[in-house]
Amino acid sequence: MSMQSLTYVIGTAGHVDHGKSTLVKALTGIDPDRLREEKEREMTIDLGFAWMTLPSGRQISIIDVPGHERFIKNMLAGVGGIDAALLVVAADEGPMPQTAEHLAILDLLQIERGLIVLTKTDLVDAEWRDLVVEEIREAVRGTVMDGAPVVPVSAVTGVGLDDLRAGIDALLDAVPPHNETGRPRLPIDRVFTVAGFGTVVTGTLLGGPLEIGQEVEILPAGRRGRVRGLQSHRSKVERAQPGSRTAVNLAGVAVEEIARGDVLTVPGWLTPTRLLDARLRLVPDSPVVLEQNDEVDFFLGSAECLARVTLLDAERIEPGQEGWVQFRFPAPLVAVRGDRFIVRRPSPSLTIGGGVVVDAHPRRHRRFRPEVIQALEVLASGTPEEIVVQALAAGPLERRALVRSVTLPESEVQAAIDRLVTEGQVVALGRGGPAGYLIRADTLARITGDIQALLETYHRRQPLRRGMAKEEVRSRTGLPARVFEEIVAHGASTGALVDDGETLRLPGHEITFTPEQREKIDRYLAALRAAPYTPPGPAEFGIDPEVAIALAETGEVVRVDEGIIFARETFEEIQRQVLEIIDREGRITLAQFRDHFGSSRKYAQAVLEYLDHQRVTRRVGDERVRYHSA
Numbered sequence: 257m258s259m260q261s262l263t264y265v266i267g268t269a270g271h272v273d274h275g276k277s278t279l280v281k282a283l284t285g286i287d288p289d290r291l292r293e294e295k296e297r298e299m300t301i302d303l304g305f306a307w308m309t310l311p312s313g314r315q316i317s318i319i320d321v322p323g324h325e326r327f328i329k330n331m332l333a334g335v336g337g338i339d340a341a342l343l344v345v346a347a348d349e350g351p352m353p354q355t356a357e358h359l360a361i362l363d364l365l366q367i368e369r370g371l372i373v374l375t376k377t378d379l380v381d382a383e384w385r386d387l388v389v390e391e392i393r394e395a396v397r398g399t400v401m402d403g404a405p406v407v408p409v410s411a412v413t414g415v416g417l418d419d420l421r422a423g424i425d426a427l428l429d430a431v432p433p434h435n436e437t438g439r440p441r442l443p444i445d446r447v448f449t450v451a452g453f454g455t456v457v458t459g460t461l462l463g464g465p466l467e468i469g470q471e472v473e474i475l476p477a478g479r480r481g482r483v484r485g486l487q488s489h490r491s492k493v494e495r496a497q498p499g500s501r502t503a504v505n506l507a508g509v510a511v512e513e514i515a516r517g518d519v520l521t522v523p524g525w526l527t528p529t530r531l532l533d534a535r536l537r538l539v540p541d542s543p544v545v546l547e548q549n550d551e552v553d554f555f556l557g558s559a560e561c562l563a564r565v566t567l568l569d570a571e572r573i574e575p576g577q578e579g580w581v582q583f584r585f586p587a588p589l590v591a592v593r594g595d596r597f598i599v600r601r602p603s604p605s606l607t608i609g610g611g612v613v614v615d616a617h618p619r620r621h622r623r624f625r626p627e628v629i630q631a632l633e634v635l636a637s638g639t640p641e642e643i644v645v646q647a648l649a650a651g652p653l654e655r656r657a658l659v660r661s662v663t664l665p666e667s668e669v670q671a672a673i674d675r676l677v678t679e680g681q682v683v684a685l686g687r688g689g690p691a692g693y694l695i696r697a698d699t700l701a702r703i704t705g706d707i708q709a710l711l712e713t714y715h716r717r718q719p720l721r722r723g724m725a726k727e728e729v730r731s732r733t734g735l736p737a738r739v740f741e742e743i744v745a746h747g748a749s750t751g752a753l754v755d756d757g758e759t760l761r762l763p764g765h766e767i768t769f770t771p772e773q774r775e776k777i778d779r780y781l782a783a784l785r786a787a788p789y790t791p792p793g794p795a796e797f798g799i800d801p802e803v804a805i806a807l808a809e810t811g812e813v814v815r816v817d818e819g820i821i822f823a824r825e826t827f828e829e830i831q832r833q834v835l836e837i838i839d840r841e842g843r844i845t846l847a848q849f850r851d852h853f854g855s856s857r858k859y860a861q862a863v864l865e866y867l868d869h870q871r872v873t874r875r876v877g878d879e880r881v882r883y884h885s886a
Contacts, residue, residue, distance in 0.1 A: 270344035317501035337460030364610030443557030476528035517559035528588030720806035723759030
C-alpha cells in the first residue's frame with residue numbers, strides 16, 4: 257500500500273482555551289467547531305473533525321476534542337482510535353488542570369506517539385517560553401509524552417506551522433501498521449441524517465475495510481443494515497481502509513435506532529457483553545482508592561456506561577497501583593480483547609484510571625482464585641497458541657467461532673490452531689472445517705473419562721442392561737447435543753466407548769446372567785423352538801420382565817411385545833416369509849399371516865406391528881406392504 261493511500265488519525269488534547277481548534281484551522285483550513293453553541297461560547301463542546309495532506313503525501317484526519325472538564329466524556333469518545341496525539345499547551349498559561357487530565361488519559365490509553373505543541377507563542381517572550389517548556393517537560397515526565405518534541409507555533413502569525421507539519425510526518429514514520437483482523441469495527445461517535453441520503457454514522461474504522469453494499473450490524477441492539485455509501489475526508493470512496501475517519505451512509509437503519517457508543521461491524525462477529533475481565537491501573541494522583549464493588553463511569557471506544565468493579569486479586573487498588581478486575585454492566589456493550597478503556601469517579605467527575613480488556617466474554621469469577629489470575633495473564637501476554645488454548649478452556653467451540661473470539665489476524669489464529677492440532681494439544685472433532693468443533697485434549701480426556709465413569713457405575717448397577725441410554729448420558733454431562741455426539745463418535749473411534757445407536761457401553765461389557773437365571777433361560781429357549789409360531793411367554797418359566805428384556809438385548813431372542821418373544825432364528829424366518837408373501841401377493845393381511853403360520857390373531861398382530869415399527873413393512877388400510885414400496 258502506498259504512503260498516499262495510508263490514512264492516520266491524530267487527536268488533540270489540552271486545557272480549554274489553549275488554542276486547539278484555532279491550531280487545527282490554521283493547519284488544515286477547516287474550522288472543526290461545527291456547533292452554533294461552540295461558535296457562541298468560543299470553545300469546543302463536542303468532537304470536531306478536519307483533515308489534511310502532509311508534505312509526505314500522507315492523508316491525516318484530525319479529531320479536535322473539547323478541553324473543558326464538563327465535556328471530558330466527549331473528549332473520551334474521540335481519542336480511542338487515534339494513531340498519535342498533539343498535546344496543546346498555551347505559552348501564556350502553561351500546563352493547567354485539563355492538561356493534566358488529558359495527559360493522564362493519553363497515558364492510560366497508551367497513545368505512545370505524540371508531539372507537544374506550544375501555542376500562542378506570539379503572546380510571550382523567549383525567556384517566558386523557555387520557562388513554560390521546562391514546566392511542560394516536568395509535567396509529562398513518566399508518561400507517554402515523556403521526551404516528546406516540543407513545537408512552538410503561533411496560529412495567528414503562522415510561525416512554526418510548517419515545522420509542526422514536518423514533525424507530524426516524522427512522528428508517523430514510527431507508527432506501526434494498523435492491527436488488521438480482517439473484520440471491520442466502527443465505534444460510532446456521531447449519528448445524523450443527510451437530506452436525500454438518510455442515516456449517516458461516523459467513527460474511526462478499526463480492524464478491517466468496509467465496502468459499499470456490505471451488510472453490517474449495529475450493536476448492541478443487533479440491527480442489520482447495508483452500506484449505501486462511504487466517505488473519508490468528505491470524498492466518496494468505494495472502500496474505507498482501517499485507521500481512517502469514515503462516514504457510513506446506511507440503508508435499512510433509522511437514525512433513531514443508533515446512538516453514540518454503538519458499534520458498526522460485520523454480522524455474526526461480535527457479541528455484546530455485560531462482563532469484562534481487565535487489567536486496571538489507577539493514576540498516581542487519584543483521590544480515590546478503588547475498593548470491592550465500587551461503581552465507576554466506564555469509557556471504551558465511543559461508549560460510556562456505569563460499571564461495578566470486582567477486584568479479583570486485591571482488597572483494594574491504591575493510586576499508582578494496578579490489579580485484575582471484572583467489570584459488571586447494567587446494559588450490554590461491545591468490546592474486544594485488547595481494547596483500552598478509561599474509568600472516572602462518577603461524582604464529582606474525575607479520571608482515576610484505565611487499562612486494557614483481557615477477556616470480553618468471561619464467566620463470573622470468584623475472587624482470589626489463582627487459576628483465574630493465571631488464565632488472565634495468559635490472555636494478556638500469551639502467544640497465539642496460548643491464547644487459543646485459553647479460549648478453549650471453557651469447553652469446545654466451532655472453529656469459526658474460535659477464530660472470531662480471538663482478537664488476532666485470522667491467518668495467525670488459523671495457523672495457531674493447526675499447530676496445536678498437529679501437536680495433539682487440541683483435537684478437531686468430526687469432519688473438521690469451519691463448523692467443526694475444536695476441543696482441548698485435556699478437556700476431551702476429562703469428558704470421556706466422566707462418560708466412562710457414568711457407564712461403569714451403570715453397568716455395575718444394571719448388569720442386565722446392555723448399555724445406558726445415550727440421551728440420559730448426555731443430560732448427565734450437560735453437553736449440547738451436537739458436541740456430545742461428536743465426543744461420543746471420537747470415543748468410539750478410539751475404542752474408549754461402544755456406541756450401539758440408542759445406548760452407550762464400555763468396551764468388553766456384556767450382559768451376564770446368574771446361574772439360576774441362565775438355567776431358566778435355557779429351558780425357555782427350548783420351549784420357544786418347540787412352538788416356534790405360538791411361543792409361550794417368559795413368565796411361564798419364572799423369567800422376570802427385566803431378564804426378558806436383557807435376553808432380547810443379547811440377541812438370542814426378539815421381543816416383539818411385552819410377553820411375546822420369538823427365538824432369533826424363528827423371527828428371522830418369519831420376516832423372510834412375510835416379505836416373500838408380499839412380493840408374491842402384493843400385500844399381506846392379519847388373516848393371511850395367521851393362516852400361513854398356523855398362529856393366532858394375537859401373534860399375527862404383534863409381529864406385523866413390530867415389522868411396521870422396524871420399517872420393514874408399512875400399513876395401508878388393513879394390509880401391509882414393503883416399507884419402501886410406492
